[in-house]
Amino acid sequence: MAVLEQPRQVGLLRRPTSLTGFWSWVTTVDHKRIGILYFWTAFFFLLVGGIEALVMRLQLAHPDLELVTGDRFNELVTMHGTTMIFLAVMPLSSAFFNYMLPLLIGARDVAFPRLNALSYWLYLFGGILLNVSWLFGGAPNAGWFGYAPLTSSVYNLGRGIDFWIQGLQLLGVSSLISAINFIVTIFNMRAPGMSLMRMPVFVWNQLATSFLLLFSLPAVTVALIMLMFDRYFGANFFNAAKGGDAILWQHLFWVFGHPEVYIIILPAMGIVSEVLPTFSRKPLFGYSAVVFSTALIAFLAFGVWSHHMFTVGQGPVVNTVFALTTMTIAIPTGVKIFNWLATLWGGSIRFTTALLYSLGFLSMFTIGGLSGVMHSAAASNLQQHDTYFVVAHFHYVLIGGALFGLFAGIYYWFPKMFGRMLDERLGKWGFWVMLIGFNVTFFPFHFLGLLGMPRRIYTYPAELGLARWNLVSTIGAFILSVGILIFLVNVWKSLRYGEKAGPDPWDGRTLEWSIPSPPPVYNFRRIPYVHTRDPHWARKYPHLAQAEEPPPAATAADSEAEHGIHLPSPSYMPILLALAITVGAFGGVFRNVPLVALGVVGTIVSVYLWSVEGEGGIVVEPEGDA
C-alpha cells in the first residue's frame, strides 16, 4: 500500500507517519488497531481478575482458613469485581465495538479516530492506576460498589479508596468518549443504503450499550465526585454526623450500576445474534422484535435501580414498585431468548466453537436471568440479598452470559482480526472444560446462599455446614482456569501456526466477511452499497436473500480507487492527553497539588495542541483489485 499524500505539518510536534513498528501502535488512530489493543489489554486484566478470584476461592476452600487477612480479602473482593467489570468484560466488548463497528456498517473508521485512541489510553492508564494501588499501601477494599460510609476517611484511612475514585473517573471518561464516538459513528457513518433497520443486530446492541453508558455514567461520576469531596475536603454528603445520608450513594451508584449490568450483557447478546444466524444458515428470527426488545431493555434499565436496595428500608410501597418494574424486564429478555431459539429452529446447524459458546450463553444466561426473576420478588429477596445466591446469579449473567458471549465473538471474529483460524478441536475442548468448570464453581453458590452464606466474608466457621459446597466450588474454579489456559494455548498456537483464514471462513452474512482477513487499513476498497440485511449473504446467495429493493447497477464512478483513499493521520495527542489526565489523577490520589497542577496544565496544553493539529489525513492507494 502506498501512501500518496501526507498531512501538512502543523504545531510543535512533527506528526507521526509510520504505519508499522512500536510508535505506529502508540500513535495509531486506526479503529482496528485500537480494537486489538483493547482486546489484549482486556484479556490481560481478565487474567489478573481471575487470579484474584482463585486466591479468594483458596481462602474459602475450607472453614476457618487464614491464608489472607480480612482486609486483604476485602481488597481482593473489591479489585476482582472492579477489574472484571471495568477492566475486563466491558473493554473486551469495546474491543469488538472498535474493531467490528466500521466493518459491519461499511465505514472506513469511527467518527472520531483520535478520540477513539484517547479512550483506549485512558482505559489503559485507569487500569494501571487502579492496580498500582497494591504497591502503595493497599488496594480499595469497600466492595465494587463502595458503599458509603465504609469508604469515608473516618472508616477507610488508606489510599485505596482514593485510587478507586480516580481510577474509576478515568475509566468513566474513557467510556463516555467511546459512547459518544460510537453513537455518532452509527448515526452518521453507515454505508449508503444501510438504514437503521438494516444494521446488523450487533450494531443495534452497541448503540443501546452506548446510550446506556451516555446516560448512566454521569450518575456514578457525580457519586464519585461527592465521595471525593467528602474524603478530601470534609464535605458531608454521606456523613451521618452532619445529617448526610449514606443511602444517597447507593441511589446514585445504582442509577449507574443497573444500566451497567446491561452495558455488560447487551454486547454479548449482539454477538450471539450474529453467530446463531451464521451457523444455522438462517437469518435472525424476528429481527424487528429483537431490535425493539434491545431498545426496551435499555430503556427499562433506568427504572429498576432500587431493586439493589430492597433491604435498605425503603418501605413496602417503593419495594413493590421496583419489584414490578424489574419483572417487566423479563419480557423483552424472554422475547430475545425465544427468537434465538427460533433462529436455530429449522436451520442447518454447524457446531463450531463459536456456536457452542453461543449455546452456552443461551442456556447459562437463561439460568442467570431466571434467578434474576427470583430476585425481583422483593419479600423473598430479603433472604437472598447479599448472599452467595446473588453471587451465583451475577456470575451466571457475567460469565455464563457476557463472557461466554464474548468468547463466541472471539472464536467468530478472531480469524477476521488476526487472519488466522483458531484450532476448533482445542476450542471445543476449551469450551467444555470451561462450561463444566463454570457450573461446578458457581452452581453450588445457589445452595450456599440459601444455606446462609453472606457475600464478602473472608472466612466461615465449620458449624454453618458450608464446607462441602465451598470445596466443590474451589475445585470448579481451577477447572475453569484450565479452560482459560486451553484458550490461551489455542491463541498462541493460532498466531504461530494457525491456518490462514480467507476473507469468509464461516460463510458469513455481514459486510466484514466481504473483505480480506485481516482487513487493509482502509477496510473497504470501495464502500459497498447495502440494499438488504445480511448484504454479504445476499450477494453470495441471491436466491436465498430477501431483496428489499432492486439493487443499483454498477457504475464506473469510483474516484477513491483512482485518487486514493483518505485516512486519518496517526497522532501523538491521544496518548499525551491521556497521560496528562492520568498525572492529574495520580496527583489527586496523593493529594499532591503540584502534580495535580501539572496534570491540569498538561491537559490544557494537550487539548490546545490537539485542536490545532486537526485531524490531518493521509491518502493511500488501495492494493490489488477489489
Next chain:
Amino acid sequence: MNEREAARAHGAVRGHAEAHGAHEGAHVVPTSTYLKVGLVLAVITAVEFGIVYVPALKPVLIPLLLILSAAKFVLVAGFFMHLKFDRWVLAGFFAAGLILALGTYLGLGAIFAHRGG
C-alpha cells in the same frame, strides 16, 4: 453555500444534505429574533425577581417559578441552541437525556422524601 460545495468536492456530503440543504445556515434566523428572545429572557428574569417578594403569590410560587424557568429554558434551547430549526434528531438526543434525568431524579427525590428522616 460555499462550505457545502467544498465538502462536496471532497465527496463528503451525502445526498441527504443536498436534498434538505446543508445544515449550516439552512434556516436563516434574523438578528431581530435573537434580540427579541434576549429581551424576553431579561423580562422573565425581572418578573421572577419581582414575584418572589409578593407575599400573596406564595401559595402558587413554586408552579409559577417552575413555569417561568421552563420558559427560559425552552427559549434558550430552542432559539439560541437552534433546536427549533435543526434536525429533530438533535432535539431527540437532548430530550432523551432531559427526560431520563427528570424521570430518574424525580423518582430518586420522591423515594428520598418518602424515606422521611
Next chain:
Amino acid sequence: MAEHHGTGGHALQGPARGPGAAQALAVGHPQGAGHHAHSEVGVTGIDNRKLGMWLFLASECMFFGAFIVAYIAYQGKSLSGPTPEELLNIPLTSLSTFVLLMSSLAMVLAVQAAQQDRQADARKWLLATALLGLGFLSFQAYEYTHFIHAGLTLSVNLFGTTFYTLTGLHGLHVTIGVGWLLALFLRSLKVGLGRAQALSLELAGLYWHFVDVVWIVIFTLVYLMSVLG
C-alpha cells in the same frame, strides 16, 4: 428517520438502478473518508462534531441533575446554620443571571456573524460573550467570599456541602467555557473567524448555552425558591 436518510442518500448518489443482486456489493461508492478538518456531514445531515456535542450535553443533563437532586434532597436537613435564607442574595444573583443570559445572546450573535462571514462582528460578540462570562464568575467569586466570611464552608453543614458543590461545578463549567471562548478568540486573530470557523464557534456556543440553561434551573431551584424557607 435516519433510515429515510440512508436511502435518500443513495437516491442522490446517482447510480442508475438495475437488476442483478449479485452486483450489490460491487457498486463503488465515493464515500469520503470523512476525516476532513471542516465538514463531516454524515448520514443524518449533521456534522459529526455537532452530533457528538449534543450527545455530550444530553449526558450532562444526568450529571447536573444528580447534584440538583442532592441539593433538594438535603434541603432543610442541615443540623446547623448558616441557612440558605440567611445567606442567599436574590437581587445580586438576579443580576448575575441577567449577565449570563446576555452572554448567551452575545454568543448567538457571534455565531450568526461568523456564519455570515462578518468576521469583525463575530470577533466582537465572541469577546463580549467571554467578558460577560467573566462577569458572572466575578459575581460568584464575590458571593463565595462573602459566604465564607459568614461561616458557610463546604464542611460546616449540608447546605454548604451541596451548595458549593452544585454551584462550584457549574462555575467550573463556566470557567472552561470562558477559556474555550478566549482560545477561539486568540486563534481567530491568526486564522480569522468566518464561515470556515463557524462550526467550531457553534460548538462552543452550544456548550455555552447549555451552561446557561443549567444556571436557569439552579437560579430558580436554589435561589428563588429559598424564599419559601
Next chain:
Amino acid sequence: MVSGFRLRRRRGTGWGPGSLILAALALAGCGRAEQFPQTVFDPAGPVARIQLDLLMRTLYLVIGIFILVAGVLLYVVFRYRERPGAGDPEQIHGNTQLEMAWTIAPIVALAFIAVPTVRANFAVAEPPPESDPLVVRAVGHQWWFEFQYPDLGVITANELHIPVGRPVKLLLDSEDVIHSFWVPRLAGKTDMIPGYQNTMWIQADEPGTYYGQCAELCGASHAKMRFRVIAVSEEEFQAWVERMQTYTVDVSSSALAARGMELFREKGCFACHAIAGTEFQNRVGPDLTGVGSRTTIAAGTLANTRENLSRWLADPPAIKPGSKMPNLGLKPDEIEALVEFLHSLK
C-alpha cells in the same frame, strides 16, 4: 425433607414437589437447621415462612421455564444439526403470531409471581396490627451487635433474647458503617444504617437458638460479626429480664474473680465496657452484663469457653482483624483472673 415442602403441604396449596427441585435440594443437603443453622429452608417464624413460600413459588416458576427453554434448545440442537446434502434451510425471517405469543406468555407467567410478591412485601414489613410486639433497638457496631430493650431498661450484646410466639419489632441503626441484620430462620435481612432508623419484625414460633450474621460488608472483620437469637418461653424471658434489671456483681466468694474485677479497672477495660450493678457504665464496646452465661464471645465467633476467652484476651486482633479491642499485653495470670471474673458474671 425440606421444610419448604412440609410447609406447602401443611397449607394444602397442593404444589407437588417437582422431581428436579427435589434433586437440587437433596444435593443441597435438604437444608435442615441441625446441619445448616443459617438455612432459609427451615423457617422458624412467620416472616421467614412467608419469604420461603414466595421463594419456592418463584423457584417453581423459573425451573419450569428453564425446563422449557432447555428442552427446546436440546431438541433444536439434535434435530437441526447440519446434514450433508440436506440443502439450504428455509430462510424464515419471523412469525408475528409466534412472537406475539412469546411476548404475552412471560406476562402471564409474571402475573403468577407478581401478585404474591406484592402481598408478601406488605406482610413482612410490619407485625400484624393487633399484635403487641416487644420493641428492641438493635445497633450495629464494627463488629458486634448491641441490643437495647427500651421499655425494659435492659442492654445486652450479641445475644438477642426474645419470648416465643410474640412478634418482636426491631429498630435498627448503626453506630458507624452500614451493617445488615439477618437471622435466616426468622427473617430476611434489613440494613442498619447510620443516622437513620430502619424497622423490621421477627417472631420465633419454637424455643431455640437461631444464628444470625451481618450481611453487609462492613470492614476487616465483616465475616466475624455474628450473633444469636435466643428464643425462650414467655416465663423464662421474664425471668431473664428480671435478672438483667436487678443485676448485681458479687466477687466476694472468689479472690481470683475479685482480682479480675480489679484488673478490669486497672487495665482500662471499663473505659469501653459496661457491667450492670457496678460503676462500669461506658458503652463503647459490648455491654458485659451476664457475659458469663453467654454462649459465645467475640460476636458469635468463639464458643464461650475459658480457653477461648483466654485466647481472646491475650490478643483480640489476632482473632478478629481490626478489632477495636487492643492487645493489652496481659500476663497469663492476669488473663486467668479476668477470665474468672468475667465467667462469674452469670
